[in-house]
Amino acid sequence: MVSDILDSFCRYFEMVPALSERLKQEAYKLRYQVYCLETGFENARACPGGLERDEYDSYSAHYLIRHRKSMTFAATTRLILPSGMPFPVERHTQITDSSVPRTIPREYLAEASRFCVSKAFKKRQHEAGTLAGIDAEQDWVLTEDERRIFPHLTVALFACLIKMSDDHNIRYWYAAMEPALVRYFTTLGIYFSGIGPIVEYHGQRRPYLIKVSDLLDGVAQKNTHLWNMMTSNGTVGHKLSIND
Numbered sequence: 001m002v003s004d005i006l007d008s009f010c011r012y013f014e015m016v017p018a019l020s021e022r023l024k025q026e027a028y029k030l031r032y033q034v035y036c037l038e039t040g041f042e043n044a045r046a047c048p049g050g051l052e053r054d055e056y057d058s059y060s061a062h063y064l065i066r067h068r069k070s071m072t073f074a075a076t077t078r079l080i081l082p083s084g085m086p087f088p089v090e091r092h093t094q095i096t097d098s099s100v101p102r103t104i105p106r107e108y109l110a111e112a113s114r115f116c117v118s119k120a121f122k123k124r125q126h127e128a129g130t131l132a133g134i135d136a137e138q139d140w141v142l143t144e145d146e147r148r149i150f151p152h153l154t155v156a157l158f159a160c161l162i163k164m165s166d167d168h169n170i171r172y173w174y175a176a177m178e179p180a181l182v183r184y185f186t187t188l189g190i191y192f193s194g195i196g197p198i199v200e201y202h203g204q205r206r207p208y209l210i211k212v213s214d215l216l217d218g219v220a221q222k223n224t225h226l227w228n229m230m231t232s233n234g235t236v237g238h239k240l241s242i243n244d
Contacts, residue, residue: 006225028051032047087111092205097195110174158230182206
């Protein structure tokens with residue numbers, strides 16, 4: 001049995017900030033694999049060189065998760081930071097909660113985006129077309145303990161978003177997600193608030209908002225081991241509730 005989620009995860013995987021152009025290219029390649037080839041959410045012909053990227057990447061912080069043994073990148077996400085442009089969720093969905101722009105300073109608001117896991121690290125057959133699932137196509141590389149860790153890739157991506165929020169003084173996240181995915185997140189103690197109706201945007205999506213300190217409080221109440229993983233045993237995220 002895996003007794004400590006963070007230690008077990010770090011034995012097999014590492015969270016890598018994509019600070020160099022080379023690592024950003026790895027994130028774009030993984031996004032192309034997932035969004036264009038595996039799910040068809042994006043048009044492969046619109047992504048020259050096998051790189052899925054857009055105008056928001058220049059205004060974003062990026063993270064990757066790498067499998068140590070194979071040196072394969074298993075997952076990636078980005079945090080779109082405040083800039084002069086509207087966030088994607090503001091462009092492509094309808095935000096009807098008028099309190100959001102009034103009460104949240106723009107410099108504390110970002111959008112969690114491009115949250116995805118490679119098909120090679122998905123576990124169940126029916127999850128092969130999802131963005132954050134896990135499939136045992138590469139069992140020949142993986143130990144039983146590694147396969148037990150796979151469900152926590154999603155938690156690790158949240159840990160990456162929290163690290164980026166800490167680095168950039170971000171207190172709130174926008175996200176555009178399927179309601180079913182949000183229901184799954186509630187089982188982890190992560191409670192996104194819907195701020196508008198469901199729209200058609202690469203499938204049925206709804207705009208959501210969450211305060212990062214509330215996310216951490218909810219996870220802490222639900223599962224201390226997951227909280228430890230998201231905060232690196234409390235060393236990350238403690239600044240997020242200051243002056244908010």
